[in-house]
Structure formats: structure tokens, C-alpha cells
Amino acid sequence: ELVQSGPEVKKPGESLKISCKDSGDNFRSYWIAWVRQTPGKGLEWMGIIYPGDSDTRYNPSFEGHVTISADKSISTAYLQWSSLKASDTAIYYCARDFKDALDFWGQGTVVTVSS
Amino acid sequence: QSALTQPASVSGSPGQSITISCTGTSSDVGSFNLVSWYQQYPGKAPKLMISEVSKRPSGISNRFSGSKSGNTASLTISGLQAEDEADYFCCSYAGSSRLVFGGGTKLTVL
Numbered sequence: 001e002l003v004q005s006g007p008e009v010k011k012p013g014e015s016l017k018i019s020c021k022d023s024g025d026n027f028r029s030y031w032i033a034w035v036r037q038t039p040g041k042g043l044e045w046m047g048i049i050y051p052g053d054s055d056t057r058y059n060p061s062f063e064g065h066v067t068i069s070a071d072k073s074i075s076t077a078y079l080q081w082s083s084l085k086a087s088d089t090a091i092y093y094c095a096r097d098f099k100d101a102l103d104f105w106g107q108g109t110v111v112t113v114s115s
Numbered sequence: 116q117s118a119l120t121q122p123a124s125v126s127g128s129p130g131q132s133i134t135i136s137c138t139g140t141s142s143d144v145g146s147f148n149l150v151s152w153y154q155q156y157p158g159k160a161p162k163l164m165i166s167e168v169s170k171r172p173s174g175i176s177n178r179f180s181g182s183k184s185g186n187t188a189s190l191t192i193s194g195l196q197a198e199d200e201a202d203y204f205c206c207s208y209a210g211s212s213r214l215v216f217g218g219g220t221k222l223t224v225l
Contacts, residue, residue: 106160
């Protein structure tokens with residue numbers, strides 16, 4: 001099971017780090033993806049990380065604006081921003097990637113960025 | 116890369132069958148047998164219904180089936196039930212560890 005951190009309300013320009021904790025035993029052995037959902041653009045794959053060695057791949061549309069990381073010692077993946085924009089307002093999901101399908105999903109973290 | 120193309124909405128009566136299409140390109144759907152489908156209820160996380168074009172995860176009803184021809188994948192739901200009313204998203208591997216989603220289809224059970 002993937003359990004995500006709670007909702008966040010931030011101002012433009014602020015930083016944020018949200019988390020995704022795996023309660024299972026195999027966190028190091030599979031890829032974790034981050035997916036953004038907005039009413040206007042639907043679901044968007046942001047990137048993926050392999051916690052075992054922190055190998056990370058990004059969607060070019062998000063690279064440079066977000067950072068994906070993981071701490072395998074506590075079975076937790078992270079998604080962070082150094083400077084939020086209003087357009088980052090969305091629901092963010094983490095999900096396990098198994099053979100390029102997302103078979104287990106977190107409950108989602110609602111991020112609201114507003115002045 | 117651009118999102119995969121799905122119809123915005125489809126509808127059907129209980130007991131009928133419906134098919135949702137998902138059109139990509141030769142760089143994603145057409146190149147890999149790695150199309151997946153997700154069901155999403157309002158306010159809930161997506162749920163995997165089909166992987167690798169046509170494989171059903173454990174616990175998914177055999178009323179759900181997937182197929183692919185060229186650059187277009189399809190999800191068919193047979194014996195439509197009221198509980199099937201939800202949003203459905205397709206997704207394809209697009210190379211270099213990337214996934215691309217469709218825009219989503221709202222299924223209405225009449």
C-alpha cells in the first residue's frame with residue numbers, strides 16, 4: 001500500500017515536498033512513478049524513480065521544475081518543488097510501476113497554490 | 116509527447132457492450148504492447164484494469180477486455196453494469212522509461 005502525505009496550500013514561489021510511503025517489503029525492488037491530475041489536462045506522467053539506486057527519469061515537460069527522490073531506508077518517495085506556480089495546483093499521485101503499468105496507487109495529495 | 120486520443124464520453128445501457136478507443140502513434144501505442152487501462156471514480160485514485168494490452172490483473176472482472184490494432188488500442192466492457200460508470204484512461208509506454216496517458220473517457224450507464 002502506498003500512503004501519501006496530506007493536502008497542501010501554498011503561495012506562489014514557496015517550496016514544497018510531498019511524500020509517498022510504501023507499507024510493503026519490496027520498496028527497493030520496483031519503480032515508483034509520480035502522476036499529475038488536473039481538470040484541464042487529465043493524467044500526466046511526471047517521472048519515475050527506482051529507490052534501490054535512485055535512478056530517476058523525468059517527463060521533459062516537468063524536468064527542471066520538480067525533483068523526484070527516495071529514501072529507501074524508510075521506504076518513502078518524494079516529489080518536490082523549489083518555487084511553486086499557480087499552475088502546479090493539482091492532485092499528485094504516486095504509483096508502483098510494474099511492467100510499464102501502474103498497478104498500485106497512493107490516495108493522492110491535493111496541492112493548491114494560490115496567492 | 117502528445118497525449119493519446121480518447122473519446123470524451125461514451126454511453127450504454129445495462130447489459131450492453133461498449134468500446135473505448137485510444138489512438139496514439141507509431142512511437143507509443145504502435146511500437147509497444149504496453150498499453151494499460153485505468154478506471155477512476157470521482158474523488159478516488161485510478162485503478163488498473165488492463166495491462167500489456169489485454170491482461171487483467173487479479174480480481175478484475177472478465178467483462179473487461181483490451182485489444183490493439185496498429186496505433187489504436189481499445190477497451191471493451193461487456194454486460195454493462197451501473198457500477199461501471201466512471202472515467203477510463205488509457206496509457207502507453209512511449210520509450211525511454213516514459214508513459215503517456217489518454218485524455219480520459221467518461222462512461223455513462225443509461
